[in-house]
Amino acid sequence: MTSAIHRDLDAIDPNDSRGFNGARLSATVILVRDDRGKLEVWAQERVVTMRNYPGMTVFPGGGVDPRDFPPRSWDSGNLWTGPSVVSVARRMGVTKYKAHALVFAALREVFEESGTLLVVNDEGDLIRDAHMFHDYREQLETHAAAFSDLLHDNALRVNADLIRPWSRWVGTSSAGNRFDTFFFIAYAPPGQEPDGDSGETDDAGWFPPGLLLDGWRAGLVRLAAPTYAQLKRLARHNSVAGVMADADYSDMRPVIGDPVDDERYREYFTTTPTNRIGPKYDIGEPLRPDTPDTLS
Template identity: 60%
Template sequence: MSVPTNEEQQGYQGARLAATVLLIRDGAEGLEVWVQERVSSMRNYPGMTVFPGGGVDPRDFPAKTWDSGPLWSGTSAVAMARRMRSTKVKAHALVFAAVRELFEETGTLLAIHADGREVTDAHPFHADRLALESHRLSLTDVLDRNHLKVRSDLLAPFARWIGTSAAGNAFDTFSFLAVAPEGQDTDGDTSEAASAGWLPPRLLLEGWRVGLVRLVIPTWAQLQILAAADSVVEALDLARQADMRPVIGDPSGDPRYREFYTTVRPDRIGGSRR
């Protein structure tokens, strides 16, 4: 297969494709999700509490093969595309972007060794993590040089939101649910985050209500869904039922999001209340 065209690399109405990952685990008091507060210097969503993620890199798209290639394992790109209501080419790129962004921002690597062994320690790939973050290497480069394959079956499609940031950038964002791999240590060692950590979804929502956490509507909405789960097993069940029809634009008139738009919260941290 040839390199995808510009149109094939774009999201809804030319928006940039992006991927976010809701990384979850069972904590001492129930389900926890990894979140990070973006540094104030970021162009898009500064100071907001978000899930790891970012825009799709052109190098995340397949150059010659879209399915069952040497760097891919797990659920086929065709099956992922069907679940995501997308094309197989975009599904491939979004899975690669999700794996890449999660590794860059948390040190968690959703991959498997070529011989089938699980990746239980991502520390040996730290130099590659830095090279990914600085764009010196692509995820394909990292996988190839370390004889690794992406584990697509570790990513469960969870939501799709299409909107524009305050900076005026349009994103078509696909979110995935992923369980923290056993043995791997998650960290917030990224230049994009002022702080990061594991927190219960319900606690994050309560922090938003009292003005201690800044959330944009897609993050708020996905936390609302996660808050209904008490464990990883329950969260994965929610992912299997997830509605992947896109939410487009500002859904202020949708009753599902009324609380976000009508709640008057104290401004404890300054700036935007949302």
């Protein structure tokens, strides 16, 4: 690795909190599990009052909050275990300052939206019952607390082994907001069961990826292009082990705008499913390509 890249990874600029071409950084978590010999993914249908992607089937996620960034430096100290922030940053192609924020945002969002807490205790053990942290979940949703508060107050730590970079998409949301979204893969912890107890979710559950794709083709499920792309990739696998092995070889170069010429997504851009679930909501214009500038 060149010294220039090392300097970029070591750069810590509290004002540098934007993504590709100034887009807002966001993180999405794809929870997966094995169920009776097949792979399932946790998906949720957004309420129709949401500004971005109303009524669409998505994975838990959202924008990076300023408090997801480290307060003084990139070093998370006793809040981080597993692969170092530096190694995660290299894997993602961003500064370690941003890698810290994206991982914290991913873990915060999946806890807020599904009640799944992907952290370990001070002995390194997975949390098997997240209900005791319900008050923190509510505080995170209302921005009354930061994810680091939950960790500090309860002697919990992030384990970067539990959440792996999967893909990166850059584009404009249904409401015209520009996002640089990092998708992560995570295995649902034993003993924890996700829920749809969130003001952003109308319905949620576990589904085989292929079933959601079939639902989209039948006009029963609404998907944005990035969600379709992740489901199609997941549908190639029959187990969590296969997905995690695939994650180790993820191409983290950003997909910019609508990849209409990419053969992998041709079906999405050439298919107009019959609408079988009532009036369409205003999901906005398709993603528009941005002019390449910087990856972070």
